[in-house]
Amino acid sequence: MKFTKILLLAIALLFSSCAEESKSDSDYTITADAGEDKRVKINETITILGKGTSSDNSELSYLWEKGDNTLATTAIFSYTPTVLGRDILKFTVQGNDGSSISDIMNVVVTETKVVPSIPTISQSQIDTYLNAVNKARSTKQICGTQGTFPATGKLIWSEQLYKSAYEHTQDLVASQTFSHTGSGTESDWTGTVLGKASILTERVETYGYAWSFIGENLGAGTVIDTAEKMVEGWLASEHHCANLMSPNFTEMGMVLITDESSHYTHYWTQNFGKPR
Numbered sequence: 001m002k003f004t005k006i007l008l009l010a011i012a013l014l015f016s017s018c019a020e021e022s023k024s025d026s027d028y029t030i031t032a033d034a035g036e037d038k039r040v041k042i043n044e045t046i047t048i049l050g051k052g053t054s055s056d057n058s059e060l061s062y063l064w065e066k067g068d069n070t071l072a073t074t075a076i077f078s079y080t081p082t083v084l085g086r087d088i089l090k091f092t093v094q095g096n097d098g099s100s101i102s103d104i105m106n107v108v109v110t111e112t113k114v115v116p117s118i119p120t121i122s123q124s125q126i127d128t129y130l131n132a133v134n135k136a137r138s139t140k141q142i143c144g145t146q147g148t149f150p151a152t153g154k155l156i157w158s159e160q161l162y163k164s165a166y167e168h169t170q171d172l173v174a175s176q177t178f179s180h181t182g183s184g185t186e187s188d189w190t191g192t193v194l195g196k197a198s199i200l201t202e203r204v205e206t207y208g209y210a211w212s213f214i215g216e217n218l219g220a221g222t223v224i225d226t227a228e229k230m231v232e233g234w235l236a237s238e239h240h241c242a243n244l245m246s247p248n249f250t251e252m253g254m255v256l257i258t259d260e261s262s263h264y265t266h267y268w269t270q271n272f273g274k275p276r
Contacts, residue, residue: 029055034091034105037210042109045080050103052093063092081109084195086202108205110193118166126157129254132227133244133270136235141245144238149245158273160209161253165216165269167203169255172220172267180216204271212276213248220264227254230268243272250274 033051040046052060052075064071066089071077081087087107094100134154141149167189168182175183182188182198190206191198200216217240224230234240243249249272257267 027055028095028097028099030060030093030095030099030101032091032093032101032103034089034103037106037108037205037208039108039110039206039208040081042084042111043080043082045078046107047076048079048089048105049076050091050093050105051075054095058096060096061094063094065090065092079107081107084109084111086194086205106201106205108194108202111195112193114189114193116163116167116189118163121162129227130155130157130252132231133252133254136231137245141235141241143235143241143245146238146242149242152245152247153250155249155252155272158209158251158253158271160207161204161251161271161273162255163207163253164200164203164209165253165255165271166257167206168198168216168218168271169257169267169269172218172269173257173259173262176263178218178220178264180218200271204273209273210276211273213246213272213274215243215246215249215272217243217268217270217272219268219270220266222265224266224268225256225258227256230256230270234270244270246272248274 031053035049038046050062050064052062054060062075063073064077066087071079071089087109089105089107090102091105092100092102137152137154139151143149171183171187172178174187175185177183180200182191184191184197186192188198190203194202200214204211204214217234219230219233221233224233234244251273252270254270255268258265
């Protein structure tokens with residue numbers, strides 16, 4: 001007979017990866033768009049194309065950088081990553097008045113290709129998860145030291161966030177670990193490709209989710225076998241509560257995997273996001 005066991009973890013990354021418009025006193029405006037994040041194999045050459053606009057269609061100058069290194073001074077260039085991991089490329093557009101604006105592209109550099117096995121989730125199960133979460137978001141919640149959160153907008157379902165949540169949940173069960181960081185074993189699919197233990201940003205980007213805000217709630221317990229029970233548990237934990245009630249998030253994916261032979265039996269992952 002199992003004793004009742006419950007474990008919770010929460011993480012939120014509230015970093016905007018979107019560029020903002022730059023404006024001068026004359027209302028001259030420029031924009032920069034680095035393009036969608038990319039996923040490539042190590043030593044594979046790819047073409048990267050940034051886009052910039054000006055309100056008066058005047059000539060612009062461009063700069064691509066990785067850290068302190070200049071990669072190109074044109075909007076389009078060929079890029080060959082040589083190190084596994086994630087390369088953060090900065091694209092800067094400068095206008096004729098000296099004003100400038102930047103945007104970021106993430107390039108996930110992999111060693112091999114792992115084909116994950118992710119089951120299709122039924123619409124009825126999606127509705128169950130959304131209803132439990134959005135019911136909580138429809139009323140004011142007191143989240144301890146994180147403050148009081150007023151009722152906020154409904155979340156919608158994201159298939160990409162569901163896939164990243166499923167990957168991490170099956171990894172927790174298979175490796176019998178409990179962390180926002182992947183196990184680094186073969187069940188850590190994203191980590192296997194990258195050659196290291198995965199982190200949340202890498203997992204969501206694996207499934208093509210270009211984010212401006214992301215967060216993750218984890219939960220596990222021998223008696224937490226419904227979405228309503230899991231949401232209740234998260235609301236009782238201040239950081240999980242703050243994630244669940246955050247107005248920064250507009251989408252979610254949520255997963256339960258049950259394994260009677262595992263330490264906590266029921267393992268939950270909830271990935272939140274707002275696309276950019």
